Amino acid sequence: MVENNKRYRNGINRRRMLQGLTAAGVIGAAGCLGSDSGGGNGYAAADTTDAESLNFIQVSDQNTSDRLALTMDSAYTITSDTQLFPLWLDVEDTGDSQVYVATLRDNLQWGGDYGQMTAEDWVYLIQEVHQGTDNWALSEAAGNWAGVTVEQTGELEFQIELERPNADWPFEPVLWGSYCLPKGLLEPYVDEQDGEGLDQDDEIQELAYTGNLGAYTFERWERGSEFTAVKNDDYYMTELDAEDFPDYVSEEEIEAWQTAPNFEEYTWHTMSEESPRMTALEQGEIDQTNVPSTRVERFEGQSDVEIMEVPYSYLTILAYNQRMNGWEELRTREVRQALSMAIDKVEITENILRGYAETAHTFQPHWSEWYDESEVTQFGEGDSYDPAGARDLLEANLSSDYGYDGDTLVGPDGEQVTLTLVYSRGTEATETTAEFMGEELSALGINIEFESVSFDQLIPNYVQNSWQGTEDEQPWTGGPNNDGPRDNSASSEDWDLMYGINFNTYPRTPAAIDAFWTERAPTNYYGYVPDEDLASMFETVRTSTDQAEREATMAEIFGILSEDQPVNFVSMSDDIIGYRSRVDGPKEEFGQSWNDRTWAFDEA
């Protein structure tokens, strides 16, 4: 039998070798015919996730905005110097910061048969959709337009009257960056109050109505893979004269707008895996992508790739749970100060985040014009990083039944104090930072237990809280994230410290942060109760027309927050973006993409 089996044997012979080489050759030959998408006059960018929709009424996330912005310019934008730059329209304060007038350009054309964009389109959209009954279209801007009176005052002009004066209104993301739809497209759905029908309309999903309103025209959207738009030769900006631009715009910039866009095609690729995305940037298959701080070193010394550190307005906090299911001592300001004093923020920003972040001490970046360093109290940087001082502060301010047994902080039950630090799972930097903070707090004699939770579970189980008494007893509610006074509302899962959530600090319109820092604020899930009447101070900032008073009040608020430490204001990470060096236009400044339609490839 064994002898018979020899007939089936085959060794490695010349024929086998050739077969193997042929297989490898097929891969190679096929690869040689592959195209280099980033090599021509097409611009290719990549991010990790795709847009969810092209229906701007319901979705306003960054990915969707990035794609929509190619085909539609929006009402107006804000330059990196905080100047209002008119795109489709200009907006002016009539003098009292309560009534604003918007004036449309006269060369804006919808696609299809919808004709010219007029004030009627805007007023119809705002009144019937954003302010529609029961928010039938699920408009994400419904809250922005609540209580606002809009009225058409001319074919190309409409008036916006706010409930109360607000000098910052043009810089709030209400009309700024907003899009419009032709009345003719909306009407059938408004009549039927058919939100789903509107969302699923082909003209909405294929951006068929954008006409000459953007630098590019929609070409195709392969969900989960790529979004491509091609140059719009009818772009309205190219028809403008020099006098149509604001005075502060230079001749060079005017010319750039008049000849925009400079790319024949613009593609957004979706690449969820980090490694291929970085390789694509390195090899020139894409021109732009975000680079994690842990990957920046890879591009050092590469002349073809430029890494830009762009200031970002989001701040990462370590939240202290002052509600009934958090450590009760966290309600004492000095205890919170002590914990913040024991965590070295410089170590976090310089080593864990590799220098691509700045330390924070209040809810505003250092570079904001509203930031007044003289008002801010620091914790966790330089001399204010003081573990020994933190221990003294704790001993002096904890309840009498707490105390130190050697280096261990002991609670009323005679056991070491144990706090639960829950953090958002996902990035290496977040996990490392959470572990580092745990180690720092361990030096205070506190035992830290970690819980790693995905962000989508963090919100419903730890952030959202509910009133624990009867409905009759509930004095007020700030919504699902702040469902009543902290003594009687709690999240479904217990926690003491939480890390990994970033909040917008609104450096251009800082009064908007009242959504975080008053007792009844809708985002106050940590149960902060300020001693000062911050609500009144925010009201002053919102309604006053005296800029000096507004600045002084805002500085005072930031001072109080830094002193109170309702949360540990840990750091503000930069946006790290890698560009191919041939890309001419991006700058390392906040809001740098406001004029990205004028970017070009370096001819050299």
Added chain:
Amino acid sequence: MATYILRRVAWAVVASVIVLTLTFLLLYFTPDTQLAELQFQAAQAGDDPEAIGAAYESYHGYDQPIHVQYIEYMGNMLSLDWGWSETRSQPVTTAIAEAIPYSMMYAVPSVLISSVLGVAIGLYSATNQYTRGDYAATFFAFFGLSIPDFWFGIVLFVLFSGMLGWVPIIFDTTAATFSLENLAQFILPIVVLTLSSIASLMRYSRAEALEYVEAEFVKTAKAKGVGDWRVLTRHIFRPASVPIATILVGDLLGIILVSSYLIEVVFGIPGLGTLSFEAIMNQDTSLVMGTVLLPAFLTIIGNLAQDIAYTILDPRIEYGDS
């Protein structure tokens, strides 16, 4: 046999209804994290989270009683209206229909290659037991079984794409199906998937064939002067093919469905695996349901086809019709 087939089809329908009902109940009782995130975003913008919550529930019909939602859901399932994907802005059936061709482009070649080669090498290995060829095949099988698809995919990608530049980094959806460009972007996924599926088939075929290599009827056939090829194909492969068929449908389907998640994510292929993965990650409930139901139905149909196939492969199997 007709009664048996009818009974099996009826059971497939019952199984489908059970799967659909369980899916509905799971979705109904699972907390809506999308709503929670929407309300959290609204709160940060200073808007009323409860108002947006109420609008969201009304918009999606979640404010209706459970039986109303269930009836509508089952009606939609029957009419193939599987809902609207919130994260892709298209009907779920369209999303699945668009994704299937991309998965087929590497799964079909992989299934064909692994089925033919896996069984062939398994038979070779069985009839050449303990020879160098058998050891080589065994090594190859264990290598394929042991090496993680995800890791192997990345290694091949880095080597052929990152270092050698032979295959494109970015998946091109505009490439013609039958073109060298498309072959270039699919060849690595085919290799990775084939390697993992060929290995188990090979080992299984070898084990099944070994049962018959020394069987009396094989020895008799050889004694009567039947040629090696005929012995292999008619006397060894034929009886071994029945148990092999069971893993062709079950294991192969499992390997392909599971591997497709990993392979498609690594190579950026917008197929069913990526679709399902993204749906789960983004909590797109309609799409999750669609991508869960599809393999469930495929499994039900696959098992049905497999049971029927037994009658063709082995006439001795009875179904109790008489």
